[in-house]
Every structure is written in C-alpha cells, then in structure tokens.
Amino acid sequence: MTTNVDRTAEVLIRIRGVTKDYARGGEVVKVLEALDLDVNRGSFEALMGPSGSGKTTLLNLIAGLDSPTSGTIEIDGQRIDRMGEGALAKWRSNHVGFIFQSYNLMPVLTAVENVELPLLLTPVRASERRKRAETALRVVGLADRMSHYPRQLSGGQEQRVAIARAIVIDPVLLVADEPTGDLDRQSADDVLTLLDRLCKEMGKTILMVTHDPAAADRASLTHHLDKGRFRA
Amino acid sequence: MTFVGFxxxxxxxxxxxxxxxxLGVAIAVVTFLLLRTAVASWTQAADFAARDRLVTRHKVTFIMSLPLRYVDAVRSEAPRLGIKGVTWASWFGGKDPAHDGEFFATMAVDAPTYFEEVPELVVAKDVLAAFKEDRSGAIVGDALAAKLGWKVGQRVTLESGIFPPEDPEKPWTFTVRGVYTATARNVDRSTFFFHWAYLNDGVAPVRKDQVGWLMSRVTDPARTADVGLAVDRLFDDKEIQTLSQDERAFNQSFLAGFSAVLGALDLVSVVILAIMMLxxxxxxxxxxxxxxxxxxxxxxxxxxxxxxxxxxIGEACVLGAIGGGFGLAIAYPFIERGLGRFLEENMGAFFPYFRIPTPMAFAAFGLAIALAVLASxxxxxxxxxxxxxxxxxxxx
Structure with a gap:
C-alpha cells in the first residue's frame, strides 16, 4: 500500500472484516476476504490490482450498490451494510456520485438534462434543478456544451458531463470505476486534473478504481488488491 | 426536464x-374499429328501433306468414289493447335482373297505412298520393335510386324467388313513383317498397291474403310488452299462433341468423388486440x-x-397513445369518408349507417394505451x- 496521507484526518469510510462471496455453479467464490480499510474525508485514493482482484466489487460495496457477505461498512458515520435496497438507493442518491468508465450518459438527454437527472429524485423545483445542473457543468468546464447530446461530445467531454452529474447532488463521496479507461492520454489527464480539483478545492472524497499507474499516481494514496486481499 | 418527458x-x-x-398499433386500431363499426352498424337497426312499435309474426319463425284477417282482428281490439295504428308488410326478396349483383331490400307494404306507421321514412305528400293511386307503384330509397339510376316514372321489373309471378308471362313490373328519405341515420335508404295489394293480386290462390308481419303502434310505449302479450292471446286458440315483440327484439331475431358472423367478428377483434399487445x-x-x-x-x-x-410503463403509454391516436387519425377519414359511404350506398340493407360510434373510438384509444401498459x-x-x-x- 502506497502511503501519503494525513493519519489524523477524519475517517469517512471505515471498513472492517468485509468479506464478499459469490455462488457460481454450486461453488462459493470468495471475492473479498476480511478486508479492513479507512479512507479519510477529502482524500483522493486509488484502488489498483489485476483483473479479478476484487477492486470493482469493493468499490460497489463502498458505494452501496452491493452488500457484503460479512463485515461492516460505515460511511460518514452510517452503517450501510445493514441497509435494505430502498434505504441504500436513497442513501446513494444523497451521498454518492458515480463516475463510470463508459460515462453511462442517457443518449436521449442533453448534457444539462443528464446532469439534472439525479435531482429528479429530490424535491427541488425544476428551475432550481436546471440552475444547479448548469453550475455543475460550469465547474467541469462545459458551459458551452449544455444543449449538446452525448453523441455530439468527445469522450473527454462526456466524462466531464458524467462528473458534473456525479457532483450535482453535492455528495460526500465520489466513486470512479476506471474513469480514464476509455480516454486518450490528454483527455484522461484533463479528467484526472478535474478530479484532483474537486478533491482539493471542493473537499470531495474520491475513491477510484484504475488499471492505469499514471492515473493512480494522481491519487494521494493507492491501495493494491490481489485475490481479494490488500497487498502490503 | 421531467420524468414523464424522459x-x-x-x-x-x-x-x-x-x-x-x-404503424402496427395504428393498423390494429383501424382494423378493430372497422370490425366494431361493422358489428355496430349491423345491429343498429335493432338498437335504434322504435319503442312504440310492436311486430307480430308467426310464432314458429318470421319466414312463415300470417293470415290477413289477423290485421282486422287486431284492429277491432285496438282501443282495448292500447294500439293506435296497425299496418303490415311482406318480405318480397326481389332483385333487379338488370343489376344482378346489387342487393336491396324489397317489401310489399299496405300502401294506405305503412308510411303513417313508420314515420322515420319521409315521403313527400304528392309522392305518397301518387304511390297510393298506382297499384303497381313503388317508393324507393334515395340512395337506391341514385345507385341504380332510377328516375320517377321509370318502369322497373323485379324477380323474386319467394314470390314467382303466377303467370310467367306477367313479371313483377313496377313504376317508381318517388323516393323516400329518412329522419334517422340508421334507417336503410336502399329499400324498395310497393303495394302489398299488387303482390296479392299476382300470387297463386293458395298464397293469397297472407302477410309477413303486422306492425302495431302502441299508445303507451312503456306497455309495449304487455300489449304484445295481449295481442298474442287473441290468437292462442287459433290454428296459427303469433309472437309479438317490440321492434328491437324483432330486429334482433333477424340478426340471430347472422350470429355466427357477428361472433366471428368479435373473435377477430380480440385477436387483433392480442396481436397489438404482442x-x-x-x-x-x-x-x-x-x-x-x-x-x-x-x-x-x-x-x-x-x-x-x-x-x-410510461414509455409503453406513450407508444400506445401515439399509435392509438394515429390509428384514429387514419380510421376516421378511411371509415367515415371512404369505406363507410361506399357500404351505405351499396350495402345499405346491412349497413344503413356505417360510422364509427364515438364511444368505440374512445374505447379503441383507451385499449391501445391499456394494452400497451399490459404488454409492458x-x-x-x-x-x-x-x-x-x-x-x-x-x-x-
């Protein structure tokens, strides 16, 4: 584990003894084994490891997309491992911003409408929703692309729209699964710089899964996973 | 942006x-409406029958005739029974050899009384007078006259499988004395009416003084059923018993002969809906x-x-609504201005008023949405x- 972090800072993510098993063809496959992890508030940390090491599974557990077989996951003081599906969905909509490798924008919506999408779950008025979405797009440098559809944007721009969508709800945690995986070097650098800014200037906690050592270098701390365990 | 818009x-x-x-949904809606309109049009004569008219026919079947003296029997009891007028008619089953492929209803009616008891058939006074004076006169529907190009004063010869002329050398020849129109859109405007007396003159002696059915107008429409029972009681002890029904029931008894066809149309309607859902x-x-x-x-x-x-489900609703709306947009001009008019003019006896019933249009639109929801x-x-x-x- 590469360490470069302030140990006295407040812990946002606290994982203890987390195990995740999958049943596959009558066999139980252990994907994660007794993991412990602390992630400080406002840090930008990376998860690296070979394919099948359990990076995405761990990210999904932290983001509340899946539940652990055993162990505890506490985010910002809340035990999410005990939450039911509905409560988890509500929790995600208030606390977590997602950034995916393939951007996962809705092709039928414009950039600003894509960013507005998570706000449909809130009681915010339509005009206020639009204002917040426009602000988020300005933050990611796409003020001039608000009315563009995803097909009219470059990969880097799409990913920035996705980042705007992730931050529009003002989450405490941003999870990014290979956010630069589909981008050229320049676009990838731009996205990483943006993430770095969000962390440093807006105090967002970012946890990023990546295969790319250059991307991991931008994080303040990198955790290496191998066969479901952290490598020392 | 809203969730519905999304x-x-x-x-x-x-x-x-x-x-x-x-397009698929629209075609299904059009087909559904076409079939339902056909059924509705077919049954319309029954649905819009006069409430104050009673039809008395042979108890066994309407194909069998009644003796003419039954008219007098009913007339003589009319005040006691609550009947204000009686007339009669016979189904002639004629066709014009010059227009062999054209079907139209031909009825021998009691010329002095028939058009008084059936006021929805509108005949000008002078036309009616000319008709009454001419024993071989005929009054035809305006649609029929227009279709076959008949003019007032024109001689028309008809053939009948039911009533072949007693003398083969003397075919059934009529003079068109005028046309009738209708006050109600459900009335067939393609019927050929002529004197029952003329028919009676020309049939074999054994078939004389027979009528197809009696039509009585009752003074109190609320008592039509009771009056019908009272009429039938007049003939309970006679050789030929009668069955009196209000006009609606009588018309429905005609439709019963086509029940298989109507049933098939109902079934096809359901199949169309199932295909639309798939x-x-x-x-x-x-x-x-x-x-x-x-x-x-x-x-x-x-x-x-x-x-x-x-x-x-919302997406399905949108698809169903657009398809349903598009279907209605096609169906109205196609059925109301195209096919409907053609059927009314050419098959008015079966489809006197072939127009989409408004509730059916709403139902088709609603079904398109409901089935879309079900399918989703x-x-x-x-x-x-x-x-x-x-x-x-x-x-x-």
Missing part, C-alpha cells in the same frame, strides 16, 4: 422501430434490453425499482428487478 424520449429514441410499432410488448422488451446499462446507471444514482418500472408489465418487472452491479458489468 420516458417519452426513451419511447421515441429508435425512430424507425417506433414508427413501425406505431407488437407493443416486443418493442418495449427490446428497448429495455438495449438500455440495460442506462437502467443500471439510473439505479446506481438512486432511482428505485418502482421508478424504473414506471418509466418503462413483464419488461418493466424485469428491468426493475435487474441487479445494479450486473447491469453495470454488462457495460464494462
């Missing part, structure tokens, strides 16, 4: 497929499959299964139950 855009995202689906279900399922990653993303950012299900339930359920992590994995 669903609508998803429904329209694949324009070619949406266009084909909408078309919609397939389109919606394909759309949902294609959007696995988007649905998983929506779930990830906090949308609940119910939101996803509602979104899919399975795809919506599967989308709502999708595991987020699996949905996202399919992307990456």
């Amino acid at each position: 669903a609508a855009r998803n429904a329209l995202r694949n324009k070619f497929r949406t266009a084909l689906t909408v 078309v919609l279900g397939n389109t919606i399922a394909m759309g949902v499959r294609e959007r696995t990653s988007e649905i998983a993303t929506m779930r990830a950012i906090g949308f609940l299964p119910k939101h996803i299900a509602l979104s899919v 339930i399975l795809p919506a359920r599967s989308a709502a139950r999708m595991r987020v992590t699996e949905g996202l994995r399919r992307v990456a």
Whole structure:
C-alpha cells in the first residue's frame, strides 16, 4: 500500500472484516476476504490490482450498490451494510456520485438534462434543478456544451458531463470505476486534473478504481488488491 | 426536464422501430374499429328501433306468414289493447335482373297505412298520393335510386324467388313513383317498397291474403310488452299462433341468423388486440434490453425499482397513445369518408349507417394505451428487478 496521507484526518469510510462471496455453479467464490480499510474525508485514493482482484466489487460495496457477505461498512458515520435496497438507493442518491468508465450518459438527454437527472429524485423545483445542473457543468468546464447530446461530445467531454452529474447532488463521496479507461492520454489527464480539483478545492472524497499507474499516481494514496486481499 | 418527458424520449429514441410499432398499433386500431363499426352498424337497426312499435309474426319463425284477417282482428281490439295504428308488410326478396349483383331490400307494404306507421321514412305528400293511386307503384330509397339510376316514372321489373309471378308471362313490373328519405341515420335508404295489394293480386290462390308481419303502434310505449302479450292471446286458440315483440327484439331475431358472423367478428377483434399487445410488448422488451446499462446507471444514482418500472410503463403509454391516436387519425377519414359511404350506398340493407360510434373510438384509444401498459408489465418487472452491479458489468 502506497502511503501519503494525513493519519489524523477524519475517517469517512471505515471498513472492517468485509468479506464478499459469490455462488457460481454450486461453488462459493470468495471475492473479498476480511478486508479492513479507512479512507479519510477529502482524500483522493486509488484502488489498483489485476483483473479479478476484487477492486470493482469493493468499490460497489463502498458505494452501496452491493452488500457484503460479512463485515461492516460505515460511511460518514452510517452503517450501510445493514441497509435494505430502498434505504441504500436513497442513501446513494444523497451521498454518492458515480463516475463510470463508459460515462453511462442517457443518449436521449442533453448534457444539462443528464446532469439534472439525479435531482429528479429530490424535491427541488425544476428551475432550481436546471440552475444547479448548469453550475455543475460550469465547474467541469462545459458551459458551452449544455444543449449538446452525448453523441455530439468527445469522450473527454462526456466524462466531464458524467462528473458534473456525479457532483450535482453535492455528495460526500465520489466513486470512479476506471474513469480514464476509455480516454486518450490528454483527455484522461484533463479528467484526472478535474478530479484532483474537486478533491482539493471542493473537499470531495474520491475513491477510484484504475488499471492505469499514471492515473493512480494522481491519487494521494493507492491501495493494491490481489485475490481479494490488500497487498502490503 | 421531467420524468414523464424522459420516458417519452426513451419511447421515441429508435425512430424507425417506433414508427413501425406505431404503424402496427395504428393498423390494429383501424382494423378493430372497422370490425366494431361493422358489428355496430349491423345491429343498429335493432338498437335504434322504435319503442312504440310492436311486430307480430308467426310464432314458429318470421319466414312463415300470417293470415290477413289477423290485421282486422287486431284492429277491432285496438282501443282495448292500447294500439293506435296497425299496418303490415311482406318480405318480397326481389332483385333487379338488370343489376344482378346489387342487393336491396324489397317489401310489399299496405300502401294506405305503412308510411303513417313508420314515420322515420319521409315521403313527400304528392309522392305518397301518387304511390297510393298506382297499384303497381313503388317508393324507393334515395340512395337506391341514385345507385341504380332510377328516375320517377321509370318502369322497373323485379324477380323474386319467394314470390314467382303466377303467370310467367306477367313479371313483377313496377313504376317508381318517388323516393323516400329518412329522419334517422340508421334507417336503410336502399329499400324498395310497393303495394302489398299488387303482390296479392299476382300470387297463386293458395298464397293469397297472407302477410309477413303486422306492425302495431302502441299508445303507451312503456306497455309495449304487455300489449304484445295481449295481442298474442287473441290468437292462442287459433290454428296459427303469433309472437309479438317490440321492434328491437324483432330486429334482433333477424340478426340471430347472422350470429355466427357477428361472433366471428368479435373473435377477430380480440385477436387483433392480442396481436397489438404482442407488437407493443416486443418493442418495449427490446428497448429495455438495449438500455440495460442506462437502467443500471439510473439505479446506481438512486432511482428505485418502482421508478424504473414506471418509466418503462410510461414509455409503453406513450407508444400506445401515439399509435392509438394515429390509428384514429387514419380510421376516421378511411371509415367515415371512404369505406363507410361506399357500404351505405351499396350495402345499405346491412349497413344503413356505417360510422364509427364515438364511444368505440374512445374505447379503441383507451385499449391501445391499456394494452400497451399490459404488454409492458413483464419488461418493466424485469428491468426493475435487474441487479445494479450486473447491469453495470454488462457495460464494462
């Protein structure tokens, strides 16, 4: 584990003894084994490891997309491992911003409408929703692309729209699964710089899964996973 | 942006497929309306029958005739029975050899009384007078006259399989004395009326003084059923018993002969709806499959299964509504201005008023939406139950 972090800072993510098993063809496959992890508030940390090491599974557990077989996951003081599906969905909509490798924008919506999408779950008025979405797009440098559809944007721009969508709800945690995986070097650098800014200037906690050592270098701390365990 | 708007855009995202689906639904709606309009038109004569008219026929079947003296028997008891007028008619079953392929109703009626008792047939006074004076005169529907090009004063010869002329050298020849129109749109404007007396003159002695049915107008329409029973009691002890029905029931007894056809049309209507549902279900399922990653993303950012299900059902509603609306937009000009007019003019005896009943149009539109919702339930359920992590994995 590469360490470069302030140990006295407040812990946002606290994982203890987390195990995740999958049943596959009558066999139980252990994907994660007794993991412990602390992630400080406002840090930008990376998860690296070979394919099948359990990076995405761990990210999904932290983001509340899946539940652990055993162990505890506490985010910002809340035990999410005990939450039911509905409560988890509500929790995600208030606390977590997602950034995916393939951007996962809705092709039928414009950039600003894509960013507005998570706000449909809130009681915010339509005009206020639009204002917040426009602000988020300005933050990611796409003020001039608000009315563009995803097909009219470059990969880097799409990913920035996705980042705007992730931050529009003002989450405490941003999870990014290979956010630069589909981008050229320049676009990838731009996205990483943006993430770095969000962390440093807006105090967002970012946890990023990546295969790319250059991307991991931008994080303040990198955790290496191998066969479901952290490598020392 | 709203959730409904989002669903609508998803429904329209694949324009070619949406266009084909909408067309499929529209064709189903048009076909459904066509069939239902045919059934409605066919049964309209029964539905819009006069409430104060009683039809008395042979108890066994309306094909068998009644003695003419029954008219006098009813007339003599009319005040006691609550009847204010009696007339009669016979089905002639004629056709014009010059227009062999044209079907129209031909009826021998009691010339002095028939048009008084059937006021929905509108005949000008001078025409009626000319008709009454000419024993071989005829009054024809305006639609029939227009179709066959008959003019007032024209001689027309008809053949009848039911009443062949007693003397083969003397065919049934009539003089068109005028046309009738109608006060109600459900009335067939293609019927050929002539004197029953002329028919009676020309049939064999054994068939003389026979009438097809009696028509009585009752003073109190609320008592039509009771009056019918009283009329039938007059002939209970006679050789030929009668069955008196209000006009609606009488017309329905005619329709009973076509019940198999009407039943088949009903069945085909249901099949059409089932096909429409399959078309919609397939389109919606394909759309949902294609959007696995988007649905998983929506779930990830906090949308609940119910939101996803509602979104899919909403898309189906949009498709059903557009298809239904498009179907109505096609059906109205096609049925009301095209096919309907053609049928009214050429098959007025069966379809006197071939227009889409308004409630049926609403029903077709509602069914298009309702069936779209029904068709979307399975795809919506599967989308709502999708595991987020699996949905996202399919992307990456």
